[in-house]
Amino acid sequence: MQTTPYPRTFSHIGISVPDLNAAVDFYTQVLGWYLIMPPTTIEEDDSPVGVMCTDVFGAGWKKFDIAHLSTGDRIGVELFQFNNQQNPEDNFEYWKTGVFHFCVQDPNLEELAEKIEQAGGKRRMKEPRYYYPGEKPYRMIYMEDPFGNILEIYSHSYELTYASGAYQ
Known part of the structure; x- marks a missing residue:
C-alpha cells in the first residue's frame, strides 16, 4: 500500500482573455506555443460539451469562445473569452487566494521580455533578477501579457533554480 502520493503531472491551465x-496570435507568435484547436464558440445547450460547461459554470453562461494551445513541453493552455469578461484594474493581487501568475522558461529571457513588450505586454520589474549573483546565471523577471495576465520568465528549469536553495 502506497502511503506517499506520487507526483502528478501538470496537464493544462485556463486563461481568460478579452480578445x-x-x-492566440500573441501566444503562438511571441511564446511559440502550438495552436492545437482554433477558436471555437461553445454555446449553452443540451450537447455533451454544453451540459459539461453548465456543470462547471452553472446555468446562464450562454456562450464563450475557446482555443487550445500547447507549450513546447506538451502542457495544455486553454484560452477563454467569456461574454461577460471584465478587465480588473489591477490583475496583480498576489495576496488573494488563487493563481496570480504562470511561468515560462527561456534561456534568453531578456530577448523574450523585449518581444512581450513589443507585442503590447509590459514589465512588472525593471530588470531580471539573479538567484545566485556572480555564481550562476539563473534569473527571472515578472511580466504582463497584453491582456493583463501575469507571467514570469525563468532562464533555467525550476529544479535547477531551487535545488541549490535559492533563498539561502
Whole structure:
C-alpha cells in the first residue's frame, strides 16, 4: 500500500482573455506555443460539451469562445473569452487566494521580455533578477501579457533554480 502520493503531472491551465484571436496570435507568435484547436464558440445547450460547461459554470453562461494551445513541453493552455469578461484594474493581487501568475522558461529571457513588450505586454520589474549573483546565471523577471495576465520568465528549469536553495 502506497502511503506517499506520487507526483502528478501538470496537464493544462485556463486563461481568460478579452480578445481570443489577439491572444492566440500573441501566444503562438511571441511564446511559440502550438495552436492545437482554433477558436471555437461553445454555446449553452443540451450537447455533451454544453451540459459539461453548465456543470462547471452553472446555468446562464450562454456562450464563450475557446482555443487550445500547447507549450513546447506538451502542457495544455486553454484560452477563454467569456461574454461577460471584465478587465480588473489591477490583475496583480498576489495576496488573494488563487493563481496570480504562470511561468515560462527561456534561456534568453531578456530577448523574450523585449518581444512581450513589443507585442503590447509590459514589465512588472525593471530588470531580471539573479538567484545566485556572480555564481550562476539563473534569473527571472515578472511580466504582463497584453491582456493583463501575469507571467514570469525563468532562464533555467525550476529544479535547477531551487535545488541549490535559492533563498539561502
